[in-house]
Each structure stands twice: as structure tokens, then as C-alpha cells.
Amino acid sequence: MTLPEMEEFLSHLGREKYRARQIFKWMYRKGTVHFEEMTDLARSFREEISSLARIGTVEIADSTTSRDGTRKFLYTLEDGLTVESVLLRERNHWTLCVSTQAGCRMGCRFCLTGTFGLKRNLRPGEITGQVTALRLGIPEGPDIRNLVLMGMGEPLDNYDNVLRAIRILTDDCGHGFSNRRITVSTCGLAPAIPDLSRDSAVNLAVSLNAPDDETRNRLMPINRKYPLAALLAACRDYEMPLRRRITFEYILIKGVNDSVAQAQELARLLRGVRCKINLIPFNEFPESEFRRPTDEEIEAFRNVLVERNFTAIVRAGKGLDILAACGQLSGRRRPE
Ligand code: SF4
Incomplete structure (x- = not known):
């Protein structure tokens, strides 16, 4: 539940609205998962609410650490499905990349997650739960400064739940993240981009990967439905504060989309x-x-963009050795 949803729930029980804030603080500041432990609520109230509601959790089932410090976490959901998140070390804090679906139905050809198909959408609590489990569930939880919804799944294909998760993550009584510290990534569900612009103030990232429809059709089936013209039109209309920019992700694939002409x-x-x-x-x-281009080919591609005054950054693949980098998440357990 978002905070307003919880307030409404409590008002139906004849309880004061501010109780929702108390419960939120227990859940998202202290990581409490049992109403009985919320000691500033009357015992009778704790008993009543325990009989009507429960606090769902995701369990960390496994974690692996890359040579570069990147950490990958496998979570078990209550129905036994598994998803992954990746914790990326920045200079003095962490960025967490969370999943929004178990699997994905978008079928991007360069992505391991896409090969498994969609199992189901994650509920809001299963999205926020990945954050809570790390921040509050392990000793000395990491200082997570940025969140990217870029793990398993297409966030805009699970729009309502993602939006509710964002509301919880940004609520002052929830995790208290600033909107500018959250980035939602899409493979190009163009009609949902104006919705996100209207309903939230988060950053937008678009997984682009090709400069023309023919190449993009080959890599990303979604492009047949929403070609580049529709996608770019939605991006141009995405409302942002002046200093913010849309991020376009471009996976460079040898011989497919990495030529100078394509740049x-x-x-x-x-x-x-x-x-x-x-x-x-x-x-x-x-x-x-697919294969990775050579460093020279990557640099030549980047130079074309930089010469035309674009900010173009080559992202070092983090967590490659533990299959934690972009497009490598499987949600599978490590072999015993
Ligand atoms: S890249 Fe993203 S949208 Fe495409 S198949 Fe993989 S998880 Fe789904």
C-alpha cells in the first residue's frame, strides 16, 4: 500500500490517519515486518490489524560479489519465484538496480532475461522489498543513494505497480528517496511514457540500441509496435526540470549497430x-x-557523437564476471 492507500484502509477501520505514518516508519525506517512489534500502537490495534493485513517480504536467497565490487542479490518471492537486483559501487555510495517483473516478455535479442519470458509482474511491495531487504535487512546495510528500475523486466509493462512502488520509495515516511535519484528505464513502450511524465517526476532512461527501424526491429521486437518516430516523439514531450536529461542506453554490438555511419x-x-x-x-x-566491438570501434562511435556535442559516455561493464551486467540477469540460482 502507498501511504494514502494505508490511510484509507485505516479510516475504514475507524482509526486515525496518522497511524499510517507510524506504520510506514516502522516498515521503512526500521524494517519491521510484524505489526506486534510496533510498540507505539495500542495492543488491541496491533491485534486487529494483524488479523486483517500482513507485511509481505522478499528474502535474500543468495549474493555474489564481483571482482570490481559489484554485488548481485537473488531474492525469493513468496510464491517461490526468484528475481535479482544489482548493487553498483559509485565513488562513496551505492546505486541499486532493481527488478520490476519476474522475467520479461519484451524479448530483446541481446538480453538473457528476455529469453525466459514473463512469469509475472512484481507487486509494489516486491519492488520496494528489494530495497528494504538491503537497506534494513542486513547488518551495516549499504548507503543506497540512487535507484534504477532497470533490472529484470520492463517497468512500464507493469505500470501501476511500478508507480505505486515509486510513491512508497519517495514518500518521506517511506524510503524517502528524491525523485531525481530514481530512474525508470524502458525498452520503448511509447504510450506509457507520457503517463510516467504526468504521474511522477523520476528520470527516464530509454534503451535505444539502434538509430533506424530496420536495425531496431531486429534487436527489439517492441519496435515493430512502437517505431522510433513514436518513441522519440514521446521522449521529446517528457517533462523534466531544466537541468535534467533523458538517458539513452545504446548497447554496442559488433557488426550490428556499431558503425560510424550508424553513429x-x-x-x-x-x-x-x-x-x-x-x-x-x-x-x-x-x-x-552477439559479440562486443573492439575498443577502437567503440571509441570511433563515441567520437562521432562527441564531435556533434552530445554527452556520450562509455559505461564500463560492471559485474561481468558474476553475470550482473546489463542484459545478463537470469534470476537463476548458482549451480550447487
Ligand atoms: S532488455 Fe529489458 S525489456 Fe528487453 S528483454 Fe531484457 S529485461 Fe526485457
Whole structure:
């Protein structure tokens, strides 16, 4: 429940609204998962609410640490499904990349998650639960400063639950994240982008990966439904404070989308969009059909963009050795 939803729930029980804030603080500041432990609530109230509601949790089932310090966590959901999140070390804090669906039905050809199909949408508490489990569930929980909804799943394909999760994550009585510290990534569900712009103030990232429809159709089936013209039109209308920009993610795949001519086309496509471009050399995984370009090819691609005054950054693949990098999440347990 978001805070207003919990207030409404409590008012139906004839309780004061401010009790919702007390419960939120127990849940999201202290990590309490039992109403009985909320000692500033009357015992009778704790008993009543325990009989009507419960606090769902996600359990950390496994974690692995990469040579570069990136940590990958596997969570078990209450029905036994598993999802992953990735904790990325920045200079003096952490960024957490969380999942929004168990699996994904978007079928991007460069992505391991996409090969498993969609099992189900995550509920709001299962999205926020990945954050709570790390912040409050382990001793000396990490100082998570930024959240990216970029793990398993397409966030805008689970729109209502993602929005409710954002409301909980940004609530002062919840996790208290600032909207500018949260980024929602989409593979291109163009009609939902104006909704996100209207309903929230979070950052938008778009997984673009090609400068033309023909190449993008090959890589990302969603492009057949919402081609680049529709996607870019939605991006141009995305409302942001002046200093913010849309992030375009571009996975560089050898011989597919990494030529200088394609970089020039990309620059033409993005002309006039307030944006930065993250170039991600393809992260190979065991079943992948694609390869990573050479460092020279990556640099040549980037130079075309930089010469045309774009901010283009090559993102070092973090967590490659533990299959925690972009497109490598499987939600599978490690072999025993
Ligand atoms: S890249 Fe994202 S949207 Fe595409 S299949 Fe993978 S998880 Fe789904």
C-alpha cells in the first residue's frame, strides 16, 4: 500500500490517519515486518490489524560479489519465484538496480532475461522489498543513494505497480528517496511514457540500441509496435526540470549497430532532445549470439557523437564476471 492507500484502509477501520505514518516508519525506517512489534500502537490495534493485513517480504536467497565490487542479490518471492537486483559501487555510495517483473516478455535479442519470458509482474511491495531487504535487512546495510528500475523486466509493462512502488520509495515516511535519484528505464513502450511524465517526476532512461527501424526491429521486437518516430516523439514531450536529461542506453554490438555511419544517424535522430548517451559495449553471456566491438570501434562511435556535442559516455561493464551486467540477469540460482 502507498501511504494514502494505508490511510484509507485505516479510516475504514475507524482509526486515525496518522497511524499510517507510524506504520510506514516502522516498515521503512526500521524494517519491521510484524505489526506486534510496533510498540507505539495500542495492543488491541496491533491485534486487529494483524488479523486483517500482513507485511509481505522478499528474502535474500543468495549474493555474489564481483571482482570490481559489484554485488548481485537473488531474492525469493513468496510464491517461490526468484528475481535479482544489482548493487553498483559509485565513488562513496551505492546505486541499486532493481527488478520490476519476474522475467520479461519484451524479448530483446541481446538480453538473457528476455529469453525466459514473463512469469509475472512484481507487486509494489516486491519492488520496494528489494530495497528494504538491503537497506534494513542486513547488518551495516549499504548507503543506497540512487535507484534504477532497470533490472529484470520492463517497468512500464507493469505500470501501476511500478508507480505505486515509486510513491512508497519517495514518500518521506517511506524510503524517502528524491525523485531525481530514481530512474525508470524502458525498452520503448511509447504510450506509457507520457503517463510516467504526468504521474511522477523520476528520470527516464530509454534503451535505444539502434538509430533506424530496420536495425531496431531486429534487436527489439517492441519496435515493430512502437517505431522510433513514436518513441522519440514521446521522449521529446517528457517533462523534466531544466537541468535534467533523458538517458539513452545504446548497447554496442559488433557488426550490428556499431558503425560510424550508424553513429552519425544516431546523432541525427537525437538532435534537439535534451539527453545523454550511455554506450554499453555488449556484455556477452553463455548463450549470446552477439559479440562486443573492439575498443577502437567503440571509441570511433563515441567520437562521432562527441564531435556533434552530445554527452556520450562509455559505461564500463560492471559485474561481468558474476553475470550482473546489463542484459545478463537470469534470476537463476548458482549451480550447487
Ligand atoms: S532488455 Fe529489458 S525489456 Fe528487453 S528483454 Fe531484457 S529485461 Fe526485457
